[in-house]
Amino acid sequence: MRICIDARWIHPEITGIGSYTQSLIRHLATVDSPHTFVLLFESQEVRDRTLSHARIESHPQFESHIVPYGPFSWQSQIDLPNRLRALHLDIYHSTNFMIPFRAFPRKKRGAMACIVTIHDLIPLLFPEFTPKALKTRFHPVYRQLMKEVGARADAIITVSESSRRDIINHMAIPSDRQDHVKAIYEGVSSDYSPGTPPDSARRTILYVGRMDPYKNVPALVEAFARLIQSGMEDVRLKIIGPKDPRYPRVEQLIAEFNLQHQVDWPGYVSGDDLLNAYRSASVFVLPSRYEGFGLPILEAMACGTPVICSNRASLPEVAGKAACLIDPDDPTALLEALTRVLSNPELAASMSHQGIRQAACFSWQDTATATVRFYEEIGSIK
Numbered sequence: 001m002r003i004c005i006d007a008r009w010i011h012p013e014i015t016g017i018g019s020y021t022q023s024l025i026r027h028l029a030t031v032d033s034p035h036t037f038v039l040l041f042e043s044q045e046v047r048d049r050t051l052s053h054a055r056i057e058s059h060p061q062f063e064s065h066i067v068p069y070g071p072f073s074w075q076s077q078i079d080l081p082n083r084l085r086a087l088h089l090d091i092y093h094s095t096n097f098m099i100p101f102r103a104f105p106r107k108k109r110g111a112m113a114c115i116v117t118i119h120d121l122i123p124l125l126f127p128e129f130t131p132k133a134l135k136t137r138f139h140p141v142y143r144q145l146m147k148e149v150g151a152r153a154d155a156i157i158t159v160s161e162s163s164r165r166d167i168i169n170h171m172a173i174p175s176d177r178q179d180h181v182k183a184i185y186e187g188v189s190s191d192y193s194p195g196t197p198p199d200s201a202r203r204t205i206l207y208v209g210r211m212d213p214y215k216n217v218p219a220l221v222e223a224f225a226r227l228i229q230s231g232m233e234d235v236r237l238k239i240i241g242p243k244d245p246r247y248p249r250v251e252q253l254i255a256e257f258n259l260q261h262q263v264d265w266p267g268y269v270s271g272d273d274l275l276n277a278y279r280s281a282s283v284f285v286l287p288s289r290y291e292g293f294g295l296p297i298l299e300a301m302a303c304g305t306p307v308i309c310s311n312r313a314s315l316p317e318v319a320g321k322a323a324c325l326i327d328p329d330d331p332t333a334l335l336e337a338l339t340r341v342l343s344n345p346e347l348a349a350s351m352s353h354q355g356i357r358q359a360a361c362f363s364w365q366d367t368a369t370a371t372v373r374f375y376e377e378i379g380s381i382k
Contacts, residue, residue, distance in 0.1 A: 001035045001036070001090035001091060001375065001376075001379050002035070002036045002038055002087065002088060002089050002090050002091075003035050003036070003037050003038065003089070003090060003091045003093065003375055004037075004038040004039075004040060004084065004087065004089045004091065004092045004093060005021070005024070005025060005028075005037060005038070005039050005040070005093050005095065006040050006071065006092070006093065006094045006095060007021050007022075007025065007039045007040055007041050007046075007047075007050060007064075007095070008040055008041060008042040008067060008070055008071050009021050009071065009094075009095050009096050010022050010041070010046050010050055011046065012043075012045070012046060013268055013270075014270055016119070016295065017095060017096050017119065019295070020095060020117070020119070020159075020186060020295075021095040022050055022053060022054070023186075023187065023189065023364045023367075024095065024364070024367065024368060024371060025037075025039065025050065025054050025056070026053060026054035026055070026056075026364070027187070027364040027365055027367065027368035028368045028371070028372065029054055029055070029056045029059055029061070029062065030365060030368065031365075031368050031369050031372050033061075033372050035061065035372070035375070036061055036062075036063065037061060037062050037063075038062075038063050038064075038065065038087055038089065039062060039063070039064040039065070040064075040065055040066075040067045041064060041065070041066055041067070042066070042067060042068065042069065042070055043066070044066060047064055047066065051064065065083075065087070067080065067083065071094070071096065071098045072098060076098075076100055077100055077101060077102060078102070080100040080103065081100050081102045081103035084100070084103055084112065085103075085112075089112045090111070090112060090113065090379055091112065091113045091114075091115060091375055091378065091379055092104075092112055092113070092114050092115070093115040093116070093117070093157075093375075094114075094115075094116045094117065095117045096116075096117060096118075096119070097116060097117075097118050097145075097146065097149055098145075098149075099114060099116055099149060099152065099153065101148060101152060104152040104153070104154075105152070106148075106151050106152055109154070113154040113155070113378050113379065113381075114152060114153045114154050114155075115153065115154065115155045115156070115157060115374075115375070115378060116149055116153045116155075116156055116157070117156070117157045117158065117159075118149075118156055118157075118158050118163070118167055119158065119159055119163065119292040119293065120163050120166070120290065120291070120292030120293075120313075121146070121163070121166045121167065121170055121171070122214060122290055122292075123142055124142065124143060124146055124170060125166060125170060125290075126214060126289070126290060128213075131213065146171055147171065147172060149171075150167075150171035150172060150173055154180065154378055154381075155180040155181070155182065155374070155378045156173075156180065156181045156182070157182050157183075157184055157371065157374065158181065158182070158183050158184075158292070159183065159184065159185060159186050159292055159293040159314075160183055160185065160292060160293050160313075160314035160317055160318065161183045161314075161317060162292075162313050162314035162317055163183070163292045163293070163313075163314060164181055164182075164183040167181055168181055180378070182370075182374050184367055184370045184371055184374065185293070185318075185362055185366070185367060186293050186295050186298075186362065186364075186367060187362050187363045187364030187365065187366060187367045188295070188298045188299060188301075188302045188359050188362050188363065188364070189299075189364065191275060192275060192278065192299045192302035192303050192359070193302060193303065194279065194302075194303055194304035194352075194356065195275075195276070195279035195280075195303065195304075196279065196280075197304075203232075203234060203235045203236070203282040203283075203342050204235070204236050204237075204238050204280060204281045204282050204283075205220075205224060205235060205236070205237045205238070205281070205282065205283055205284075205285055205338065205342075206238050206240070206277060206278065206281035206283070206284045206285070206300070206305070207220055207237070207238070207239050207240065207241070207284070207285055207286070208240045208241060208274070208277070208278075208284070208286075208296045208299075208300075209240075209241050209286070209288075209296060210241050210242070210244065211241065211242075211243065211244040211247045211250055212244070212247065213247060213249075214288060214289045214290050215286075215287075215288050216287040216288055216289055216310070216328050217239070217250050217287070218249045218250055218253055219287050219328065219329075219331060219334060220237070220285055220287050220334065221237070221250055221253045221254060221257070221259070221263075222253060222257075222331055223331060223334040223335045223338060224237045224259070224262075224263075224338075225253070225257035225259060226331075226335050227335060227338055227339065227342075228259075228262065230335075230339070232339070232342065232343070235262075235282075235342060236262050236263070236264060237259070237262065237263045237264070238263075238264045238265075238266075238277060238281065239263065239264070239265045240266060240267075240268075240269045240274065240277055241267070241268065242267050242268050243265070243267065275303070278299060278300050278303040278305055279303045279304070279305070281300070281305050282305075282306070282341075282342060282348070283305065283306045283307070283308060283338065283341045283342060283348070284296070284297065284300035284305045284306070284307050284308070285307075285308045285309070285334070285338070286307070286308075286309040286310065286315070287308075287309070287310050287326070287328045287334060288309070288310055288312065288313075288315070288328065289310065289312055289313075289328050289329070290312055290313045291312075291313050291314050291315055292313070292314060293314055293318060294309065294314060294315050294318050294319075297309050297315065297318060297319055297323060298318065298358070298359045298362055299359075300355070301319075301322060301323075301355030301356060301358055301359040302355075302356065302359035302360075304352045304353075304355065304356055305352065305355070306324070306341050306347075306348045306351035306352055306355065307319065307322065307323040307324070307351070307355055308323065308324045308326060308334070308337045308338065308341065309323050309324075309325060309326075310325065310326060310327070310328035311325040311326065311327060311328075312328060318362075319358065320358045320361075321354065321358075322351065322354035322355045322357070322358035323351070323355070324337045324340070324341065324351070
């Protein structure tokens with residue numbers, strides 16, 4: 001088959017969906033299959049970087065094309081269907097929810113199947129978690145858009161059983177098509193591995209992610225402030241992720257608690273800098289109220305860093321018994337968990353070993369293999 005992967009979700013600064021897309025492409029090259037993979041990129045720079053990262057610059061099973069507009073552009077709706085037909089594709093796979101609707105009519109299945117990856121339904125289920133996002137501000141439009149995706153896509157890939165249940169329950173997937181909603185776990189890059197143990201004299205709490213309200217970062221800042229007030233003054237908080245002017249609460253709390261000299265916030269970090277941040281942290285915290293998967297907890301575990309995360313949505317499913325699970329709406333629970341992990345070296349060491357074993361259960365090789373098998377399953381039906 002000729003299988004198109006829409007890689008326009010990979011941007012110059014790698015986000016979660018971009019990382020998913022890039023890792024999938026890299027590991028598809030290692031799967032033994034007879035298929036040709038056609039990659040679409042928006043820019044030459046991202047194309048060259050991705051092909052180099054995946055080591056497929058001259059791979060005979062891969063070809064790439066530049067599409068000079070993004071997935072949300074009107075050109076993507078008008079022009080892309082013609083480009084896809086000209087490529088003589090069997091499957092088109094968008095690694096995020098937006099698809100070119102004109103290429104996939106509601107009640108007419110064509111020769112080209114459509115597969116879409118939906119990572120979560122946060123703006124649909126919990127619009128209050130992302131109050132400033134466009135998908136929330138135009139909630140009726142987003143809700144109708146997701147219904148159209150559900151009606152037009154031949155199959156949906158998601159990244160956890162929790163998200164699969166949400167998609168089936170809230171996107172009106174007919175019972176005879178629910179088998180075409182497939183949960184395929186993300187993997188952890190082999191780049192993430194334990195390093196030198198962190199300096200016990202300089203304990204660091206690490207958070208990696210965005211500032212959207214559902215991430216619940218203000219609760220982490222408040223717990224950190226209470227930790228210092230309790231007498232544990234030799235601890236620091238490191239926040240990795242861009243500041244978001246739409247959601248200034250984290251910055252406000254840092255100022256209110258006078259924590260400017262105890263919080264390190266370098267912004268967007270990737271590559272070796274991110275790896276070193278995981279390795280040097282004493283504990284990683286993800287207090288989210290919802291996650292479609294929660295890859296950072298596995299990245300931290302793979303580096304041997306103890307993990308505290310919330311007990312909501314997919315996180316218990318992914319973390320297993322290796323993390324300390326807390327109620328994200330209980331500030332005392334997070335404070336107590338931080339105190340236990342930071343003051344008990346034996347507990348931290350045990351969580352580190354359990355986390356390494358848990359992370360080893362999630363590989364991109366398995367993700368790519370399962371994805372190819374799903375392509376073949378959907379392709380055989382078409």
